[in-house]
Amino acid sequence: MSTALVIARHTFTECLRRRILLIVPLVTAAFLALYALGAHYAFQSAEGTVGLRAGLVDAVALAGSTLVGLSMFVTLFLGASLGIFLTFSSVRGDAEQGLLQQLVVRPVARSGLLAGRFLGASALCGSYALLLYLACVVITGVIGGWWPTPFLPPGLALVAAVIVMIALSLLGSVFLPALPNGIVMFMVFGAGLLGGLLAQLGDVIGSPSLRTTGRVTSWVLPFEALYQDGLNSLTSSATGLTRVVVRLGPLGGAQEGGAWLLPWAALYVAITGAVALAAFSRKDL
Protein backbone atom coordinates (compact mmCIF):
# COMPACT_ATOMS: atom_id res chain seq x y z
CA MET A 1 0.00 0.00 0.00
CA SER A 2 1.43 3.40 -0.90
CA THR A 3 2.33 5.88 1.80
CA ALA A 4 -0.47 8.21 0.76
CA LEU A 5 -3.06 5.46 1.11
CA VAL A 6 -1.64 4.32 4.45
CA ILE A 7 -1.89 7.87 5.80
CA ALA A 8 -5.33 8.41 4.26
CA ARG A 9 -6.53 5.24 5.97
CA HIS A 10 -4.88 6.45 9.19
CA THR A 11 -6.85 9.71 8.92
CA PHE A 12 -10.07 7.77 8.43
CA THR A 13 -9.32 5.53 11.42
CA GLU A 14 -8.59 8.62 13.51
CA CYS A 15 -11.99 10.06 12.64
CA LEU A 16 -13.62 6.77 13.55
CA ARG A 17 -11.79 6.31 16.85
CA ARG A 18 -12.15 9.90 17.91
CA ARG A 19 -15.87 9.53 17.28
CA ILE A 20 -15.85 12.30 14.70
CA LEU A 21 -17.81 9.98 12.44
CA LEU A 22 -20.39 9.62 15.20
CA ILE A 23 -20.63 13.19 16.46
CA VAL A 24 -20.71 14.90 13.06
CA PRO A 25 -23.63 12.81 11.74
CA LEU A 26 -25.55 13.41 14.97
CA VAL A 27 -25.08 17.17 14.81
CA THR A 28 -25.81 17.09 11.09
CA ALA A 29 -29.06 15.23 11.76
CA ALA A 30 -30.06 18.01 14.17
CA PHE A 31 -29.24 20.58 11.51
CA LEU A 32 -31.26 18.70 8.89
CA ALA A 33 -34.23 18.48 11.26
CA LEU A 34 -34.08 22.23 11.75
CA TYR A 35 -33.73 22.71 8.02
CA ALA A 36 -36.76 20.53 7.37
CA LEU A 37 -38.81 22.55 9.84
CA GLY A 38 -37.64 25.77 8.21
CA ALA A 39 -38.46 24.43 4.75
CA HIS A 40 -41.93 23.45 5.88
CA TYR A 41 -42.73 26.94 7.17
CA ALA A 42 -40.98 28.67 4.27
CA PHE A 43 -43.04 26.88 1.64
CA GLN A 44 -46.17 27.42 3.68
CA SER A 45 -45.54 31.19 3.95
CA ALA A 46 -44.35 31.67 0.38
CA GLU A 47 -47.79 30.87 -0.92
CA GLY A 48 -49.28 33.83 0.94
CA THR A 49 -46.69 36.46 0.05
CA VAL A 50 -47.99 39.55 -1.79
CA GLY A 51 -46.86 39.57 -5.39
CA LEU A 52 -46.41 35.86 -5.41
CA ARG A 53 -50.17 35.43 -5.18
CA ALA A 54 -50.50 37.43 -8.38
CA GLY A 55 -48.69 34.63 -10.17
CA LEU A 56 -45.89 36.86 -11.41
CA VAL A 57 -43.26 34.92 -9.47
CA ASP A 58 -42.98 31.18 -9.02
CA ALA A 59 -43.30 31.02 -5.21
CA VAL A 60 -42.14 27.42 -5.00
CA ALA A 61 -39.01 28.14 -7.04
CA LEU A 62 -38.25 31.24 -4.98
CA ALA A 63 -38.61 29.45 -1.65
CA GLY A 64 -36.87 26.27 -2.84
CA SER A 65 -33.84 27.96 -4.40
CA THR A 66 -33.50 30.32 -1.45
CA LEU A 67 -33.58 27.43 1.00
CA VAL A 68 -31.12 25.29 -0.92
CA GLY A 69 -28.90 28.33 -1.43
CA LEU A 70 -28.82 28.95 2.31
CA SER A 71 -28.15 25.29 2.96
CA MET A 72 -25.23 25.50 0.53
CA PHE A 73 -23.65 28.21 2.64
CA VAL A 74 -24.03 26.06 5.76
CA THR A 75 -22.71 23.03 3.87
CA LEU A 76 -19.67 24.98 2.71
CA PHE A 77 -19.04 26.24 6.23
CA LEU A 78 -19.41 22.82 7.86
CA GLY A 79 -17.40 21.01 5.18
CA ALA A 80 -14.61 23.57 5.28
CA SER A 81 -14.58 23.59 9.09
CA LEU A 82 -14.29 19.82 9.19
CA GLY A 83 -11.49 19.96 6.61
CA ILE A 84 -9.63 22.64 8.58
CA PHE A 85 -9.93 20.71 11.85
CA LEU A 86 -8.67 17.51 10.20
CA THR A 87 -5.61 19.16 8.66
CA PHE A 88 -4.63 22.30 10.55
CA SER A 89 -1.97 20.53 12.63
CA SER A 90 -0.77 18.09 9.97
CA VAL A 91 2.86 19.22 9.83
CA ARG A 92 4.09 21.77 12.34
CA GLY A 93 1.42 21.03 14.91
CA ASP A 94 2.06 17.29 14.77
CA ALA A 95 5.82 17.86 14.80
CA GLU A 96 5.55 20.02 17.93
CA GLN A 97 3.57 17.28 19.62
CA GLY A 98 6.14 14.64 18.62
CA LEU A 99 3.65 12.76 16.44
CA LEU A 100 5.32 13.37 13.10
CA GLN A 101 9.01 12.57 13.57
CA GLN A 102 8.48 8.83 13.98
CA LEU A 103 6.59 8.71 10.69
CA VAL A 104 8.94 10.91 8.68
CA VAL A 105 11.98 8.83 9.63
CA ARG A 106 10.45 5.86 7.84
CA PRO A 107 11.67 5.29 4.27
CA VAL A 108 8.72 7.13 2.81
CA ALA A 109 8.56 10.33 0.84
CA ARG A 110 7.32 13.36 2.73
CA SER A 111 5.11 13.97 -0.28
CA GLY A 112 3.34 10.71 0.52
CA LEU A 113 2.53 11.88 4.05
CA LEU A 114 1.17 15.18 2.79
CA ALA A 115 -0.75 13.55 -0.06
CA GLY A 116 -2.22 11.01 2.35
CA ARG A 117 -3.50 13.74 4.64
CA PHE A 118 -4.96 15.56 1.66
CA LEU A 119 -6.59 12.45 0.24
CA GLY A 120 -8.02 11.33 3.58
CA ALA A 121 -9.42 14.74 4.50
CA SER A 122 -10.71 15.42 0.99
CA ALA A 123 -12.47 12.07 0.75
CA LEU A 124 -14.13 12.49 4.15
CA CYS A 125 -15.04 16.16 3.93
CA GLY A 126 -15.91 16.07 0.23
CA SER A 127 -18.26 13.13 0.82
CA TYR A 128 -19.74 14.90 3.80
CA ALA A 129 -20.38 18.11 1.83
CA LEU A 130 -21.96 16.22 -1.05
CA LEU A 131 -24.18 14.12 1.22
CA LEU A 132 -25.28 17.14 3.20
CA TYR A 133 -26.10 19.04 0.02
CA LEU A 134 -28.06 16.07 -1.33
CA ALA A 135 -29.91 15.68 1.96
CA CYS A 136 -30.96 19.33 1.88
CA VAL A 137 -32.04 19.06 -1.75
CA VAL A 138 -34.10 15.96 -1.01
CA ILE A 139 -35.73 17.58 2.04
CA THR A 140 -36.55 20.66 -0.04
CA GLY A 141 -37.94 18.53 -2.85
CA VAL A 142 -40.02 16.32 -0.62
CA ILE A 143 -41.47 19.16 1.46
CA GLY A 144 -41.88 21.83 -1.19
CA GLY A 145 -41.77 19.94 -4.46
CA TRP A 146 -38.88 22.02 -5.83
CA TRP A 147 -35.80 20.33 -7.27
CA PRO A 148 -32.77 22.22 -8.55
CA THR A 149 -31.98 21.97 -12.21
CA PRO A 150 -29.24 21.01 -12.78
CA PHE A 151 -29.30 18.75 -9.77
CA LEU A 152 -25.68 17.79 -9.07
CA PRO A 153 -23.35 20.65 -10.17
CA PRO A 154 -24.04 22.91 -7.14
CA GLY A 155 -23.08 20.03 -4.83
CA LEU A 156 -19.95 19.23 -6.81
CA ALA A 157 -18.95 22.89 -6.69
CA LEU A 158 -19.21 22.71 -2.90
CA VAL A 159 -17.04 19.58 -2.85
CA ALA A 160 -14.42 21.39 -4.92
CA ALA A 161 -14.62 24.43 -2.62
CA VAL A 162 -14.05 22.26 0.46
CA ILE A 163 -11.05 20.59 -1.22
CA VAL A 164 -9.54 24.02 -1.93
CA MET A 165 -9.86 24.90 1.77
CA ILE A 166 -8.20 21.61 2.76
CA ALA A 167 -5.27 22.35 0.44
CA LEU A 168 -4.89 25.80 1.99
CA SER A 169 -5.07 24.40 5.50
CA LEU A 170 -2.35 21.84 4.72
CA LEU A 171 -0.16 24.58 3.28
CA GLY A 172 -0.68 26.66 6.40
CA SER A 173 0.18 23.69 8.61
CA VAL A 174 3.67 23.56 7.12
CA PHE A 175 4.43 27.08 8.32
CA LEU A 176 2.21 27.65 11.34
CA PRO A 177 1.56 25.82 14.61
CA ALA A 178 -1.88 24.25 14.91
CA LEU A 179 -3.82 26.98 16.71
CA PRO A 180 -2.54 29.97 14.66
CA ASN A 181 -3.10 27.98 11.48
CA GLY A 182 -6.67 27.18 12.47
CA ILE A 183 -7.34 30.83 13.23
CA VAL A 184 -5.75 31.97 9.98
CA MET A 185 -7.76 29.46 7.98
CA PHE A 186 -11.07 30.70 9.41
CA MET A 187 -9.97 34.26 8.68
CA VAL A 188 -9.10 33.24 5.11
CA PHE A 189 -12.50 31.63 4.83
CA GLY A 190 -14.11 34.83 6.06
CA ALA A 191 -12.03 36.94 3.69
CA GLY A 192 -13.17 34.82 0.75
CA LEU A 193 -16.81 35.23 1.68
CA LEU A 194 -16.27 38.96 2.14
CA GLY A 195 -14.80 39.10 -1.35
CA GLY A 196 -17.94 37.50 -2.73
CA LEU A 197 -20.16 39.95 -0.88
CA LEU A 198 -18.11 42.92 -2.10
CA ALA A 199 -18.54 41.76 -5.69
CA GLN A 200 -22.29 41.44 -5.19
CA LEU A 201 -22.45 44.87 -3.58
CA GLY A 202 -20.42 46.27 -6.45
CA ASP A 203 -22.98 44.83 -8.88
CA VAL A 204 -25.91 46.29 -6.98
CA ILE A 205 -24.52 49.82 -6.54
CA GLY A 206 -22.75 49.84 -9.87
CA SER A 207 -19.20 50.18 -8.56
CA PRO A 208 -16.73 48.59 -10.98
CA SER A 209 -13.85 48.97 -8.50
CA LEU A 210 -15.75 47.16 -5.77
CA ARG A 211 -16.86 44.49 -8.20
CA THR A 212 -13.30 43.97 -9.43
CA THR A 213 -11.94 43.83 -5.87
CA GLY A 214 -14.51 41.23 -4.93
CA ARG A 215 -13.98 39.13 -8.01
CA VAL A 216 -10.19 39.19 -7.73
CA THR A 217 -10.56 38.05 -4.11
CA SER A 218 -12.88 35.27 -5.20
CA TRP A 219 -10.34 34.00 -7.69
CA VAL A 220 -7.41 34.38 -5.32
CA LEU A 221 -9.42 32.24 -2.89
CA PRO A 222 -11.30 30.14 -5.42
CA PHE A 223 -13.43 28.27 -2.92
CA GLU A 224 -15.57 31.41 -2.94
CA ALA A 225 -15.75 31.50 -6.73
CA LEU A 226 -16.73 27.82 -6.73
CA TYR A 227 -19.42 28.45 -4.13
CA GLN A 228 -20.82 31.34 -6.16
CA ASP A 229 -20.73 29.25 -9.31
CA GLY A 230 -22.69 26.56 -7.48
CA LEU A 231 -25.25 29.12 -6.33
CA ASN A 232 -25.49 30.50 -9.82
CA SER A 233 -26.16 27.10 -11.36
CA LEU A 234 -28.80 26.50 -8.70
CA THR A 235 -30.94 29.37 -10.06
CA SER A 236 -29.89 29.15 -13.69
CA SER A 237 -33.11 27.41 -14.75
CA ALA A 238 -35.38 30.13 -13.32
CA THR A 239 -36.99 32.33 -15.91
CA GLY A 240 -38.84 35.64 -16.20
CA LEU A 241 -39.59 37.69 -13.10
CA THR A 242 -38.82 34.69 -10.89
CA ARG A 243 -35.22 34.78 -12.09
CA VAL A 244 -34.96 38.50 -11.32
CA VAL A 245 -36.43 38.09 -7.84
CA VAL A 246 -34.30 35.07 -7.08
CA ARG A 247 -31.14 36.89 -8.17
CA LEU A 248 -32.01 39.85 -5.97
CA GLY A 249 -32.96 37.66 -3.04
CA PRO A 250 -30.67 36.16 -0.42
CA LEU A 251 -28.63 34.50 -3.14
CA GLY A 252 -28.40 37.70 -5.13
CA GLY A 253 -25.75 38.19 -7.73
CA ALA A 254 -24.05 34.83 -7.51
CA GLN A 255 -21.52 34.86 -10.31
CA GLU A 256 -21.08 32.20 -12.91
CA GLY A 257 -17.54 30.89 -12.73
CA GLY A 258 -17.14 30.27 -16.42
CA ALA A 259 -15.19 27.59 -18.23
CA TRP A 260 -11.88 28.44 -16.57
CA LEU A 261 -13.02 28.13 -12.97
CA LEU A 262 -12.59 24.39 -12.51
CA PRO A 263 -9.23 24.20 -14.32
CA TRP A 264 -8.07 27.18 -12.25
CA ALA A 265 -9.26 25.53 -9.02
CA ALA A 266 -7.45 22.31 -9.95
CA LEU A 267 -4.28 24.24 -10.80
CA TYR A 268 -4.65 26.23 -7.58
CA VAL A 269 -4.81 23.05 -5.51
CA ALA A 270 -1.81 21.64 -7.41
CA ILE A 271 0.24 24.81 -6.86
CA THR A 272 -0.75 24.96 -3.20
CA GLY A 273 0.27 21.32 -2.80
CA ALA A 274 3.57 21.86 -4.60
CA VAL A 275 4.46 24.87 -2.42
CA ALA A 276 3.49 22.93 0.72
CA LEU A 277 5.59 19.96 -0.35
CA ALA A 278 8.62 22.09 -1.28
CA ALA A 279 8.50 23.78 2.13
CA PHE A 280 7.86 20.51 3.99
CA SER A 281 10.74 18.79 2.19
CA ARG A 282 13.17 21.44 3.40
CA LYS A 283 11.77 21.72 6.88
CA ASP A 284 13.84 20.74 9.90
CA LEU A 285 11.69 18.73 12.28
Add this chain to the structure above:
Amino acid sequence: MASLPGDPITAVLEVRDLVKRYGANVALAGVDLEVQPGELVGLLGPNGAGKSTLVKVACGLVRPTSGAATICGAPAGSETARAAVGYLAELFRFPPWLKAAEVIELHQRLSGSSGGAGETHDLLELVGLGRVKDRRVDAMSKGMQQRLGIAQALVGSPQLLMLDEPTSALDPAGRASVRDILEEVRSRGISVLLNSHLLSEVELVCDRVVILSRGEVIAQGSPHELSSERGVEIDTGSGVRKWADATRADIPRLVAALVADGVEVFGVRSVKPTLEDFYIEAVKEEAG
Protein backbone atom coordinates in the same frame (compact mmCIF):
# COMPACT_ATOMS: atom_id res chain seq x y z
CA MET B 1 25.42 4.29 -1.94
CA ALA B 2 24.71 1.57 0.61
CA SER B 3 27.28 -1.16 1.08
CA LEU B 4 26.75 -4.42 -0.74
CA PRO B 5 27.45 -7.96 0.44
CA GLY B 6 31.16 -8.61 0.07
CA ASP B 7 32.11 -4.97 0.46
CA PRO B 8 34.50 -4.13 3.28
CA ILE B 9 32.68 -3.51 6.57
CA THR B 10 31.33 0.02 6.57
CA ALA B 11 30.57 2.02 9.67
CA VAL B 12 26.85 1.90 10.30
CA LEU B 13 26.94 5.61 11.09
CA GLU B 14 29.71 7.84 9.82
CA VAL B 15 29.67 11.56 10.52
CA ARG B 16 32.33 13.83 9.05
CA ASP B 17 32.89 17.49 9.92
CA LEU B 18 29.19 17.97 10.52
CA VAL B 19 28.04 21.54 11.03
CA LYS B 20 24.52 22.71 11.79
CA ARG B 21 23.61 26.32 12.39
CA TYR B 22 20.21 27.71 13.32
CA GLY B 23 20.70 31.33 12.36
CA ALA B 24 23.55 32.62 14.51
CA ASN B 25 23.30 29.66 16.87
CA VAL B 26 25.78 26.87 16.18
CA ALA B 27 24.32 23.51 17.20
CA LEU B 28 27.06 21.35 15.69
CA ALA B 29 30.51 22.76 15.02
CA GLY B 30 32.31 20.09 13.01
CA VAL B 31 31.47 16.74 14.56
CA ASP B 32 33.24 13.51 13.56
CA LEU B 33 31.74 10.27 14.77
CA GLU B 34 31.49 6.62 13.82
CA VAL B 35 29.32 3.79 15.03
CA GLN B 36 30.51 0.36 13.99
CA PRO B 37 28.28 -2.66 13.29
CA GLY B 38 26.96 -4.15 16.51
CA GLU B 39 28.37 -1.32 18.62
CA LEU B 40 26.39 0.41 21.36
CA VAL B 41 27.55 4.00 21.60
CA GLY B 42 26.45 6.45 24.26
CA LEU B 43 26.13 10.10 23.35
CA LEU B 44 26.60 12.36 26.35
CA GLY B 45 26.67 16.08 26.85
CA PRO B 46 25.03 18.94 28.69
CA ASN B 47 21.75 20.47 27.53
CA GLY B 48 22.27 22.33 24.28
CA ALA B 49 25.41 20.37 23.42
CA GLY B 50 23.97 19.31 20.09
CA LYS B 51 23.15 15.66 20.87
CA SER B 52 19.58 15.70 19.63
CA THR B 53 20.54 17.73 16.57
CA LEU B 54 23.22 15.17 15.71
CA VAL B 55 20.72 12.32 16.02
CA LYS B 56 18.15 14.22 13.96
CA VAL B 57 20.67 14.88 11.19
CA ALA B 58 21.52 11.19 11.15
CA CYS B 59 17.80 10.37 10.88
CA GLY B 60 17.22 12.84 8.07
CA LEU B 61 14.90 15.03 10.14
CA VAL B 62 17.29 17.98 10.07
CA ARG B 63 19.41 19.07 7.14
CA PRO B 64 23.07 19.80 7.95
CA THR B 65 24.59 23.17 7.09
CA SER B 66 27.76 21.43 5.92
CA GLY B 67 29.62 18.17 6.35
CA ALA B 68 28.24 14.72 5.79
CA ALA B 69 26.50 11.93 7.63
CA THR B 70 26.02 8.48 6.14
CA ILE B 71 24.10 5.43 7.29
CA CYS B 72 25.60 2.19 5.98
CA GLY B 73 27.25 4.27 3.28
CA ALA B 74 24.07 6.03 2.15
CA PRO B 75 23.59 9.76 2.72
CA ALA B 76 21.59 10.40 5.88
CA GLY B 77 18.02 11.26 5.02
CA SER B 78 18.01 9.24 1.81
CA GLU B 79 15.39 6.54 1.51
CA THR B 80 18.11 3.85 1.73
CA ALA B 81 19.51 5.40 4.88
CA ARG B 82 16.12 5.75 6.51
CA ALA B 83 15.34 2.12 5.73
CA ALA B 84 18.35 1.19 7.86
CA VAL B 85 17.42 3.38 10.81
CA GLY B 86 15.09 3.01 13.76
CA TYR B 87 14.45 6.16 15.78
CA LEU B 88 12.75 7.18 18.97
CA ALA B 89 12.57 10.91 19.62
CA GLU B 90 13.05 12.44 23.05
CA LEU B 91 9.62 14.05 22.96
CA PHE B 92 7.40 11.65 21.11
CA ARG B 93 3.75 10.76 21.11
CA PHE B 94 1.78 8.09 19.39
CA PRO B 95 -1.81 8.71 18.38
CA PRO B 96 -3.63 8.07 21.66
CA TRP B 97 -6.45 6.26 19.90
CA LEU B 98 -4.21 3.53 18.45
CA LYS B 99 -3.67 0.20 20.18
CA ALA B 100 -0.12 -1.01 20.86
CA ALA B 101 -0.19 -3.57 18.06
CA GLU B 102 -1.67 -1.00 15.68
CA VAL B 103 1.23 1.36 16.28
CA ILE B 104 3.60 -1.39 15.20
CA GLU B 105 1.40 -2.29 12.22
CA LEU B 106 1.25 1.33 11.06
CA HIS B 107 5.04 1.51 11.07
CA GLN B 108 5.29 -1.83 9.34
CA ARG B 109 3.15 -0.49 6.52
CA LEU B 110 5.16 2.71 6.28
CA SER B 111 8.52 0.95 6.36
CA GLY B 112 7.41 -1.76 3.94
CA SER B 113 8.27 -4.42 6.52
CA SER B 114 7.16 -7.89 5.55
CA GLY B 115 7.39 -9.09 9.15
CA GLY B 116 3.64 -9.13 9.59
CA ALA B 117 1.98 -10.45 12.73
CA GLY B 118 5.10 -12.40 13.67
CA GLU B 119 7.21 -9.26 13.86
CA THR B 120 4.50 -7.42 15.80
CA HIS B 121 4.33 -10.24 18.32
CA ASP B 122 8.12 -10.53 18.57
CA LEU B 123 8.70 -6.82 19.10
CA LEU B 124 5.93 -6.41 21.66
CA GLU B 125 7.24 -9.46 23.55
CA LEU B 126 10.77 -8.04 23.39
CA VAL B 127 9.69 -4.87 25.18
CA GLY B 128 7.37 -6.67 27.56
CA LEU B 129 4.10 -5.48 26.04
CA GLY B 130 2.94 -8.78 24.58
CA ARG B 131 0.06 -8.99 27.05
CA VAL B 132 -1.21 -5.49 26.36
CA LYS B 133 -1.08 -5.48 22.57
CA ASP B 134 -4.74 -4.47 22.42
CA ARG B 135 -4.42 -1.65 24.93
CA ARG B 136 -4.81 1.86 23.60
CA VAL B 137 -1.86 4.22 23.88
CA ASP B 138 -3.84 6.64 26.04
CA ALA B 139 -4.37 3.86 28.57
CA MET B 140 -0.65 3.11 28.86
CA SER B 141 1.78 4.42 31.45
CA LYS B 142 4.68 6.59 30.33
CA GLY B 143 7.04 3.67 30.79
CA MET B 144 4.90 1.42 28.60
CA GLN B 145 4.73 4.09 25.92
CA GLN B 146 8.51 4.44 26.07
CA ARG B 147 8.92 0.70 25.56
CA LEU B 148 6.36 0.78 22.77
CA GLY B 149 8.48 3.52 21.23
CA ILE B 150 11.51 1.26 21.25
CA ALA B 151 9.49 -1.57 19.69
CA GLN B 152 8.29 0.83 17.01
CA ALA B 153 11.87 1.89 16.31
CA LEU B 154 12.83 -1.74 15.75
CA VAL B 155 10.20 -2.32 13.05
CA GLY B 156 11.80 -3.49 9.81
CA SER B 157 14.97 -4.77 11.53
CA PRO B 158 17.03 -1.58 11.30
CA GLN B 159 20.82 -1.76 11.32
CA LEU B 160 21.08 1.31 13.52
CA LEU B 161 18.79 2.17 16.39
CA MET B 162 18.91 5.79 17.54
CA LEU B 163 17.31 6.51 20.88
CA ASP B 164 17.05 10.05 22.19
CA GLU B 165 16.75 9.99 25.98
CA PRO B 166 14.74 6.74 26.10
CA THR B 167 14.89 6.46 29.89
CA SER B 168 14.41 10.08 30.88
CA ALA B 169 10.88 9.63 32.22
CA LEU B 170 11.30 6.17 33.68
CA ASP B 171 11.62 4.94 37.24
CA PRO B 172 14.61 2.73 38.17
CA ALA B 173 12.72 -0.46 37.29
CA GLY B 174 11.73 1.01 33.93
CA ARG B 175 15.32 2.02 33.25
CA ALA B 176 16.53 -1.47 34.09
CA SER B 177 14.02 -2.96 31.65
CA VAL B 178 15.22 -0.61 28.89
CA ARG B 179 18.77 -1.69 29.69
CA ASP B 180 17.75 -5.31 29.23
CA ILE B 181 16.08 -4.45 25.94
CA LEU B 182 19.24 -2.74 24.73
CA GLU B 183 21.32 -5.77 25.65
CA GLU B 184 18.92 -7.95 23.64
CA VAL B 185 19.06 -5.52 20.71
CA ARG B 186 22.84 -5.65 20.75
CA SER B 187 22.77 -9.43 20.82
CA ARG B 188 20.77 -9.26 17.58
CA GLY B 189 23.67 -7.39 15.96
CA ILE B 190 21.90 -4.04 15.81
CA SER B 191 24.05 -0.96 16.42
CA VAL B 192 22.70 1.57 18.89
CA LEU B 193 23.35 5.27 19.34
CA LEU B 194 22.01 6.10 22.78
CA ASN B 195 21.57 9.74 23.65
CA SER B 196 21.20 10.02 27.40
CA HIS B 197 21.76 12.17 30.45
CA LEU B 198 21.86 9.16 32.72
CA LEU B 199 25.57 8.45 32.88
CA SER B 200 25.24 5.44 35.10
CA GLU B 201 23.00 3.82 32.48
CA VAL B 202 25.44 4.63 29.71
CA GLU B 203 28.34 3.32 31.75
CA LEU B 204 26.53 0.04 32.33
CA VAL B 205 25.43 -0.68 28.82
CA CYS B 206 27.58 1.14 26.24
CA ASP B 207 30.67 -0.12 24.45
CA ARG B 208 31.84 3.39 23.77
CA VAL B 209 30.96 6.87 24.92
CA VAL B 210 31.14 10.13 22.99
CA ILE B 211 30.90 13.38 24.90
CA LEU B 212 29.64 16.45 23.10
CA SER B 213 29.87 19.98 24.35
CA ARG B 214 29.00 23.15 22.47
CA GLY B 215 28.58 21.18 19.28
CA GLU B 216 32.00 19.51 19.41
CA VAL B 217 33.24 16.08 20.44
CA ILE B 218 35.41 16.73 23.49
CA ALA B 219 36.11 13.15 24.52
CA GLN B 220 35.40 9.61 23.45
CA GLY B 221 36.39 6.12 24.43
CA SER B 222 35.09 3.08 26.23
CA PRO B 223 33.57 3.67 29.68
CA HIS B 224 36.54 1.74 31.07
CA GLU B 225 39.04 4.00 29.31
CA LEU B 226 37.27 7.16 30.38
CA SER B 227 36.97 6.05 33.97
CA SER B 228 40.44 4.51 34.25
CA GLU B 229 42.65 5.09 37.28
CA ARG B 230 43.59 8.67 37.94
CA GLY B 231 46.31 8.28 40.60
CA VAL B 232 46.67 7.18 44.19
CA GLU B 233 45.70 8.92 47.41
CA ILE B 234 47.37 8.09 50.74
CA ASP B 235 45.99 9.29 54.04
CA THR B 236 49.00 10.21 56.18
CA GLY B 237 49.50 11.84 59.55
CA SER B 238 50.08 15.14 57.79
CA GLY B 239 46.97 14.85 55.55
CA VAL B 240 46.00 13.26 52.25
CA ARG B 241 48.80 13.10 49.71
CA LYS B 242 48.15 12.48 46.00
CA TRP B 243 50.17 10.88 43.22
CA ALA B 244 48.25 11.76 40.06
CA ASP B 245 50.17 9.48 37.70
CA ALA B 246 50.47 6.49 40.00
CA THR B 247 48.46 3.30 39.57
CA ARG B 248 47.35 0.51 41.88
CA ALA B 249 50.63 -1.33 41.15
CA ASP B 250 52.61 1.57 42.58
CA ILE B 251 50.89 1.47 45.98
CA PRO B 252 53.29 -0.94 47.80
CA ARG B 253 56.33 1.06 46.67
CA LEU B 254 54.77 4.40 47.66
CA VAL B 255 53.69 3.12 51.08
CA ALA B 256 57.10 1.57 51.70
CA ALA B 257 58.81 4.84 50.80
CA LEU B 258 56.55 6.85 53.12
CA VAL B 259 57.04 4.42 56.03
CA ALA B 260 60.79 4.46 55.43
CA ASP B 261 60.65 8.25 55.71
CA GLY B 262 58.87 7.93 59.04
CA VAL B 263 55.47 9.03 57.76
CA GLU B 264 52.45 7.45 59.43
CA VAL B 265 50.07 5.85 56.89
CA PHE B 266 46.39 5.48 57.85
CA GLY B 267 44.80 4.60 54.53
CA VAL B 268 45.43 4.10 50.84
CA ARG B 269 43.11 4.23 47.83
CA SER B 270 43.46 4.02 44.10
CA VAL B 271 41.53 6.92 42.59
CA LYS B 272 39.13 5.52 40.02
CA PRO B 273 36.62 8.11 38.91
CA THR B 274 33.25 7.11 37.62
CA LEU B 275 32.18 8.04 34.14
CA GLU B 276 30.19 10.80 35.80
CA ASP B 277 33.36 12.22 37.41
CA PHE B 278 35.12 12.14 34.05
CA TYR B 279 32.13 13.69 32.29
CA ILE B 280 31.79 16.56 34.75
CA GLU B 281 35.51 17.23 34.60
CA ALA B 282 35.53 17.19 30.79
CA VAL B 283 32.52 19.43 30.46
CA LYS B 284 33.86 21.85 33.09
CA GLU B 285 37.18 22.10 31.26
CA GLU B 286 35.37 22.76 28.00
CA ALA B 287 33.26 25.46 29.63
CA GLY B 288 36.51 27.07 30.78
